[in-house]
């Protein structure tokens with residue numbers, strides 16, 4: 001995909017502004033995870049950037065080949081995730097990994113990696129940044145976008161399965177899109193994660209955080225259920241089809257790991273972030289029983305080009321496996337703000 005000619009002057013002007021703060025070609029900005037967290041951005045901005053990313057992707061306004069993957073050990077992966085967004089003058093690649101046993105083996109989170117952010121006019125590197133916080137906030141924002149269009153706005157119950165890095169971020173701001181929540185059910189096979197989540201966020205939420213005793217309790221109690229656990233190879237479902245009812249909204253961060261396949265097959269609408277990536281991940285073996293027909297991409301629904309929830313009794317599944325374009329929309333914002341606030345370390349090229 002090429003930069004549209006009518007944007008060339010604006011792209012040069014933007015580069016000129018960056019050049020005033022960073023000597024492009026001689027230095028780059030390095031942002032550690034702590035630096036990224038210090039950049040002043042609001043949850044509303046992240047939600048807005050992420051929704052725009054989903055829309056731009058589905059409108060084919062970005063260049064984003066499907067992620068390519070390496071799978072060194074069972075249930076682990078590295079993903080190379082490049083994207084170019086001409087209208088944002090943003091180009092780069094995330095080299096992200098997920099190693100679910102990292103916490104037990106090495107005491108660190110499962111999701112790791114770096115982002116290289118580049119100047120699309122010269123190809124020169126502008127920044128290298130830790131990707132953990134970017135991944136964390138944009139992934140929750142994808143779920144919020146999906147919830148906004150697929151869940152009933154009057155939903156009073158939300159379930160979070162997996163209360164680690166992503167689960168905590170999901171719960172933290174969920175009331176922005178589901179403002180009538182009364183109870184949020186939490187379940188994690190590691191009970192301490194639930195306790196930590198309650199300790200961190202109960203006071204800032206209106207809804208009551210409830211420690212669920214089982215998957216079944218979450219499945220039977222919640223209008224909307226999100227999950228962020230482990231993207232697992234093989235088929236070991238823990239949530240039974242019979243526990244899921246019409247009218248529920250199921251939002252997945254980790255593919256089909258947790259649910260019996262019948263849930264997906266009987267969904268009234270099955271919505272994904274990227275048709276191409278679903279195809280690709282099917283080839284990697286993630287969907288051994290195939291996927292149901294895809295109703296639409298999340299970005300098509302957010303843009304109003306395909307219907308989201310139309311009736312209260314629809315069972316809707318949103319399967320958002322993550323896209324590089326979400327990272328690039330957020331990184332463009334973080335990069336500009338980091339330069340503005342002089343955050344990060346300049347390294348020579």
Ligand SMILES: NC(=O)c1ccc[n+]([C@@H]2O[C@H](COP(=O)([O-])OP(=O)(O)OC[C@H]3O[C@@H](n4cnc5c(N)ncnc54)[C@H](O)[C@@H]3O)[C@@H](O)[C@H]2O)c1
Pocket residue numbers: 098103109110111135136139161162163164165166167187188189190193228229230231238252253254320321322323
């Ligand atoms: N879709 C995306 O864009 C995207 C982005 C980032 C992460 N993810 C996925 O989200 C998941 C969570 O990532 P994270 O960074 O929060 O990891 P994390 O390790 O911080 O948290 C995962 C939590 O899930 C719990 N858990 C694991 N398996 C479980 C199960 N079967 N039942 C209940 N709880 C379980 C763990 O105890 C842990 O507390 C991973 O699968 C990751 O691949 C998806």
